[in-house]
Amino acid sequence: xxxxxxxxxxxxxxxxxxxxxxxxxxxxxxxxxxxxxxxxxxxxxxxxxxxxxxxxxxxxxxxxxxxxxxxxxxxxxxxxxxxxxxxxxxxxxxxxxxxxxxxxxxxxxxxxxxxxxxxxxxxxxxxxxxxxxxxxxxxxxxxxxxxxxxxxxxxxxxx
Amino acid sequence: xxxxxxxxxxxxxxxxxxxxxxxxxxxxxxxxxxxxxxxxxxxxxxxxxxxxxxxxxxxxxxxxxxxxxxxxxxxxxxxxxxxxxxxxxxxxxxxxxxxxxxxxxxxxxxxxxxxxxxxxxxxxxxxxxxxxxxxxxxxxxxxxxxxxxxxxxxxxxxx
DNA sequence: GCGCCTTTACTCGGATAAGTAATGTCCGAGTCTGTCAGG
DNA sequence: CCTGACAGACTCGGACATTACTTATCCGAGTAAAGGCGC
Numbered sequence: 001x002x003x004x005x006x007x008x009x010x011x012x013x014x015x016x017x018x019x020x021x022x023x024x025x026x027x028x029x030x031x032x033x034x035x036x037x038x039x040x041x042x043x044x045x046x047x048x049x050x051x052x053x054x055x056x057x058x059x060x061x062x063x064x065x066x067x068x069x070x071x072x073x074x075x076x077x078x079x080x081x082x083x084x085x086x087x088x089x090x091x092x093x094x095x096x097x098x099x100x101x102x103x104x105x106x107x108x109x110x111x112x113x114x115x116x117x118x119x120x121x122x123x124x125x126x127x128x129x130x131x132x133x134x135x136x137x138x139x140x141x142x143x144x145x146x147x148x149x150x151x152x153x154x155x156x157x158x159x
Numbered sequence: 160x161x162x163x164x165x166x167x168x169x170x171x172x173x174x175x176x177x178x179x180x181x182x183x184x185x186x187x188x189x190x191x192x193x194x195x196x197x198x199x200x201x202x203x204x205x206x207x208x209x210x211x212x213x214x215x216x217x218x219x220x221x222x223x224x225x226x227x228x229x230x231x232x233x234x235x236x237x238x239x240x241x242x243x244x245x246x247x248x249x250x251x252x253x254x255x256x257x258x259x260x261x262x263x264x265x266x267x268x269x270x271x272x273x274x275x276x277x278x279x280x281x282x283x284x285x286x287x288x289x290x291x292x293x294x295x296x297x298x299x300x301x302x303x304x305x306x307x308x309x310x311x312x313x314x315x316x317x318x
Numbered sequence: 319g320c321g322c323c324t325t326t327a328c329t330c331g332g333a334t335a336a337g338t339a340a341t342g343t344c345c346g347a348g349t350c351t352g353t354c355a356g357g
Numbered sequence: 358c359c360t361g362a363c364a365g366a367c368t369c370g371g372a373c374a375t376t377a378c379t380t381a382t383c384c385g386a387g388t389a390a391a392g393g394c395g396c
Contacts, residue, residue, distance in 0.1 A: 001246040002340065009271045010252060025368065033252040039342055045370065058349035061368045074274055087160040087246065093169060093192040098308055111294050112168045115233055119285035126278035135270050149257055161379065184329065198381055204331065217388035220329045 004043040005081045012077055016069045016136045017150040023062035024154050050080030075127035088116035163202040164240050166194055171236055175228045175295045176309040182221035183313050209239035234286035247275035
């Protein structure tokens with residue numbers, strides 16, 4: 001799995017604490033963890049295309065959550081970065097095997113494929129059960145200073 | 160996920176039907192699905208290193224299951240090919256963040272990491288719940304000719 | 319006829335290239351803001 | 358003093374290198390079997 005998933009999740013979580021209506025630039029988000037700004041920007045673009053973030057150009061521009069944190073699951077973010085296809089891609093090698101037929105969709109029939117798909121669904125179910133709001137709530141409860149500190153970082157000069 | 164997983168799973172399943180004590184060469188296993196022999200051989204080597212298969216050199220040599228099909232889970236095969244590390248690797252970017260401490264293992268503390276780990280465990284649990292014997296039994300029940308056909312292919316000349 | 323040695327062919331195993339995707343970087347298009355001039 | 362146009366700077370967005378990894382291939386070491394030779 002690509003590294004951008006970690007960046008995207010933490011960045012989205014940070015955006016959770018931004019003032020409503022306030023956009024945060026990619027440079028500020030990158031400064032949090034000393035990430036390469038341009039590359040993080042690339043990941044954020046993917047989140048915009050997925051409808052998770054909205055972007056604004058120009059001064060005071062940047063990114064913000066496109067919808068409420070309660071309506072954004074961890075799976076949404078992962079899918080936006082990694083793409084919708086599942087990790088195991090069935091190449092239907094059974095078609096080349098003995099008795100293999102070209103008119104059969106072995107992604108549905110093949111037991112190996114089914115097993116892998118079932119595991120993939122379990123994985124997705126876990127990730128879909130956690131929203132950004134859940135993460136935010138737990139972090140706030142455990143580290144009460146985080147919301148304030150994050151907001152300060154969003155408004156402080158970049159150095 | 161790499162393509163070799165699919166090859167390895169189908170090859171192991173085929174080996175399930177080989178006569179006890181009979182080894183099957185990589186060339187024969189590759190011929191099943193018209194796979195590149197040398198590359199499949201590479202994957203099989205990984206299975207040998209993982210203790211799933213045992214190999215024999217020389218004429219009448221090849222691969223066979225190192226233990227009973229009941230004792231080989233799908234997860235075993237996947238781990239042998241893909242490696243033991245989980246898909247999401249936490250780079251602990253929180254260390255570079257505000258209040259980040261170098262003496263904390265954020266792979267344990269970070270909520271994002273915990274969420275991804277929980278999903279990974281669910282995925283592994285599914286795969287660990289299926290053994291090669293389970294797959295074999297279902298295939299045999301659904302296609303009763305498969306065991307015989309497979310054995311025939313293992314003994315027939317290679318053309 | 320039987321046993322041993324040699325040769326032969328077959329197998330795995332690791333070392334070595336080619337192709338592809340992830341990672342990282344750069345510059346241009348668009349836009350908002352702040353300023354300055356004019357009424 | 359207010360309004361409007363303009364210049365400037367900041368931001369995203371996509372196009373372009375670089376690196377790592379997957380995929381693919383090749384040749385050598387080892388081994389078991391088969392055949393021939395001697396006893």
